[in-house]
Amino acid sequence: MKSEELFNEALKLFPMGVNSPVRYYSPVPVMFSQGKGSKIIDVNGNEYIDYSMGFGPMILGHANEEVALEIKSQIDNGILFGSITENEITLGKIIKNAVKSIEKMRFTNSGTEATMHAVRLARGYTGRKYILKMEGGYHGAHDYALIKSGSGTMTFGTPSSAGIPEEVSKTVLVGQYNDRSNIESIFREFGSEIAAVITEPVLGNTGVVNPEDGFLKFLREITERYSSLLIFDEVITGFRFGFKGYQDIVNIKPDLTTMGKIIGGGAPVGLFGGREDIMNKISPGGNVYEAGTFSGNPLTMSSGIATLNILKNKDYGYINNYTDKLVNGINEIIEENKITAGINKCYSMFQLFFNNKRVNDYNTAKLSDAVKFKKMFELLLKEGIYLPPSQFETNFISFAHNGGDLNSTVDAFSRVLKCL
Ligand SMILES: Cc1ncc(COP(=O)(O)O)c(C=O)c1O
Incomplete structure (x- = not known):
């Protein structure tokens, strides 16, 4: 069947024929x-x-042939056990050795899950309610990430999607990336109640937007000053520019980091991790809940291990x-x-x-x-x-x-x- 015929079939099954919005474009996506x-x-x-x-x-x-071989061999051995496996430990060690700020981590199945849990953890750890994100920063499709500001003068975010209660959007503040005075003024007003700042260190969902000199360092300083946490969303940037995070290139240590994409080598993956004292708040040891049937599944882990082992020598x-x-x-x-x-x-x-x-x-x-x-x-x-x-x-x-x-x-x- 050709593209157009298949797309007509897809239209009967999926809204606009796709399972994720950016895959749709008119008239017929390839x-x-x-x-x-x-x-x-x-x-x-x-x-x-x-x-x-x-x-x-x-x-x-x-x-990639080596990655495919690893995945195939895992398939022969079973793909899901619902218990801890050696693969998780292997991939966890590779990541911990490469990214200095990640002392402990949890694997998830997507970047969306990773940032959702990281945000909850930041709130649970600090006992504060506000999250500060950057306008145009994308952190996945959960309620606390789908907020942007309604206009330059508004501080509270307005939802970028219907279905997000006002009560939720009111707990997310929206700042301007690369604009220190804007971030300063938000902190002056809400600082003592800001649990965390979450940002992509390099914006990758508004095209590519680089941080201006000193902007990320400034975020590190201001979050420390107000005892808020700094979360770097490295779902795109993790292992993209070197065998490390972008944070290691610019030498800034966030409290928490989220990753995804490359660390799964194309299999569904996410990760949140960071300071051990914060990560220890996660259940069952701590009181911040997080879970997933497929989290750290052997198949994804095998794809991630093979990919990172090859990347290490690139x-x-x-x-x-x-x-x-x-x-x-x-x-x-x-x-x-x-x-x-x-x-x-x-x-x-x-x-x-x-x-x-x-x-x-x-x-x-x-x-x-x-x-x-x-x-x-x-x-x-x-x-x-x-x-x-x-x-x-x-x-x-x-x-x-x-x-x-x-x-x-x-x-x-x-x-x-x-x-x-
Ligand atoms: C920076 C960033 N964070 C989070 C996400 C969400 O990841 P996922 O699509 O795996 O849920 C994305 C997705 O593109 C992303 O670019």
Whole structure:
């Protein structure tokens, strides 16, 4: 069956035909059936160079043979026992050795679960009710994460979704990423009741937005000053820029960290962890409840162990250089053709914004021409290049991308950007 016929079937089963909203785009989202290395193949047999990489986790490329072997061997031995297994210990040790601030951790099945539990733990540990998040920061799809501010002057968040009670949204404060005076003023008013600040250290869900010099350090200082906790949501950034967290690169120690994506090697995963005294508050030893039938399941753990064991010996310079060359190539096309656009980059992540302003927060990202982006996305698809289908997502480079991919991608961007 071809893409369109299959999508019609999907429409009868799933709202808008998808099981997660960003997978939908009009008129018919491409349906993929295979992936190998940097390429994905759709149900019609067309091949694409993939820059979504499963929205980040597939840093080794699709269908890595060593990872697949480990997963297959776990399948032969059983995939779920509902008890502790050695795999959890192995993966836990790898992560603890790589990320200094993680003294103890719990595995979950998604990043959403990880941040949900981290937020509850912060509240349970401090006995305070407010969580401060950044506008445009995404931490998954639970009630305490789906809040953004209604306007620049509002402090309390308004829900980004129907179905979130006002009582819930009133416990989430929304600050401006990269804006110290805004964060200072929120702390001055609510500081003694703020349980935690949660932020992606590099925003990856508003395109790519880098922290300005000193901003993360400032968050560390102000949270310490008010005895609030600092949670770094490293679901995207964990093991993305090096065999460590972004926190280890900038040398800032959060109290709690959440991870996901890469640590499961493409299998469903999440993790929250951090200071031992805080983590010891988790049940059954402590009084903050957290649980999951599939948490730390042997299959996910085997995928994560295999992935991290390979990554440990990789030179991250490779994916960073690839990204540099790609971004330089696209920037040259932008300049030569006087296109109103700019690119934000962080190591092996980048995003092009159709914007005449430098994008350094949610508000500047929002000014981008998302319609033009969609047009670029569609034209690139025809050229055999698959980007994440939104102006507010991030392109990811994997270790499977090669020189041929790089040249083809720059050539495709050249043709497409000139058309636009
Ligand atoms: C920074 C961040 N936190 C949390 C999540 C939620 O993770 P998941 O989709 O696994 O629930 C995401 C998902 O993209 C994310 O980017």
